[in-house]
Amino acid sequence: xxxxxxxxxxxxxxxxxxxxxxxxxxxxxxxxxxxxxxxxxxxxxxxxxxxxxxxxxxxxxxxxxxxxxxxxxxxxxxxxxxxxxxxxxxxxxxxxxxxxxxxxxxxxxxxxxxxxxxxxxxxxxxxxxxxxxxxxxxxxxxxxxxxxxxxxxxxxxxxxxxxxxxxxxxxxxxxxxxxxxxxxxxxxxxxxxxxxxxxxxxxxxxxxxxxxxxxxxxxxxxxxxxxxxxxxxxxxxxxxxxxxxxxxxxxxxxxxxxxxxxxxxxxxxxxxxxxxxxxxxxxxxxxx
Ligand code: GUN
Numbered sequence: 001x002x003x004x005x006x007x008x009x010x011x012x013x014x015x016x017x018x019x020x021x022x023x024x025x026x027x028x029x030x031x032x033x034x035x036x037x038x039x040x041x042x043x044x045x046x047x048x049x050x051x052x053x054x055x056x057x058x059x060x061x062x063x064x065x066x067x068x069x070x071x072x073x074x075x076x077x078x079x080x081x082x083x084x085x086x087x088x089x090x091x092x093x094x095x096x097x098x099x100x101x102x103x104x105x106x107x108x109x110x111x112x113x114x115x116x117x118x119x120x121x122x123x124x125x126x127x128x129x130x131x132x133x134x135x136x137x138x139x140x141x142x143x144x145x146x147x148x149x150x151x152x153x154x155x156x157x158x159x160x161x162x163x164x165x166x167x168x169x170x171x172x173x174x175x176x177x178x179x180x181x182x183x184x185x186x187x188x189x190x191x192x193x194x195x196x197x198x199x200x201x202x203x204x205x206x207x208x209x210x211x212x213x214x215x216x217x218x219x220x221x222x223x224x225x226x227x228x229x230x231x232x233x234x235x236x237x238x239x240x241x242x243x244x245x246x247x248x249x250x251x252x253x254x255x256x257x258x259x260x261x262x263x264x265x266x267x268x269x270x271x272x273x274x275x276x277x278x279x280x281x282x283x284x285x286x287x288x
Contacts, residue, residue: 003258007268010153014272015059021279022060032061032282034092035084039103040070045096055271061278070100077103085113091285092118092278118277129175132182137284139277144176146269147208147231156229156258159184164201166190167210172233176208205229209246214238217247222255229258233266
């Protein structure tokens with residue numbers, strides 16, 4: 001029987017821990033507070049940011065979505081972030097991506113200060129992932145962190161495994177390659193210019209797809225040993241406007257040992273990781 005790697009039972013367990021941590025922080029005078037900067041009306045971003053706010057409030061944290069006009073002037077945008085960076089009541093801040101075209105030239109990872117960068121995009125946070133140092137006090141990107149949590153909580157061994165990651169983005173593929181490496185896996189990071197991707201994925205124990213191409217990964221990527229683990233990061237919409245992953249779940253679910261569903265797999269794990277990072281940012285204040 002294929003193991004379905006659902007986030008639900010893990011979410012239940014971690015939510016309990018986060019509620020308790022949040023209560024402890026509040027008893028010690030710290031009310032965890034996240035600000036989410038949302039520019040424009042990207043439909044996916046509207047849904048994601050609303051889910052982030054809902055989950056923060058569920059665990060007892062505060063969360064405000066700062067909804068900004070698509071055309072906001074650069075100087076105004078930077079001023080708002082600067083004010084949040086200096087606001088002692090705020091513990092975490094994320095800038096929801098993608099940004100509109102006129103803001104794309106910005107080095108977005110450097111806008112929110114390291115201490116509040118609960119997205120894990122700041123160079124100093126990325127360096128802690130690269131060097132595998134200070135991971136407890138720094139912030140790991142939410143989707144990669146959520147994938148590792150999902151696998152570990154599902155008792156899927158990572159050490160000594162061969163991993164193929166499809167997609168080399170700054171927020172998923174690259175940091176995830178580092179995290180798997182830190183956990184003693186051997187990683188092949190594949191992308192659009194990789195030759196013979198299927199030969200690589202067939203040789204691996206764990207396959208992660210994070211490219212945003214609906215149903216890219218089908219039976220041609222899978223070995224016939226029925227022992228692979230497939231993780232689907234994709235959140236795509238198909239021709240009927242329905243949410244679907246990068247993986248053709250129906251085609252491969254009986255050919256693998258474990259697989260994440262979409263929705264209900266990596267998506268909720270990303271939000272849990274964000275909440276964990278927010279509480280870590282809040283705890284870091286206790287020791288100041
Ligand atoms: N857009 C898609 N995923 C993410 C994420 O993890 N963080 C932010 N800030 N924007 C995103």
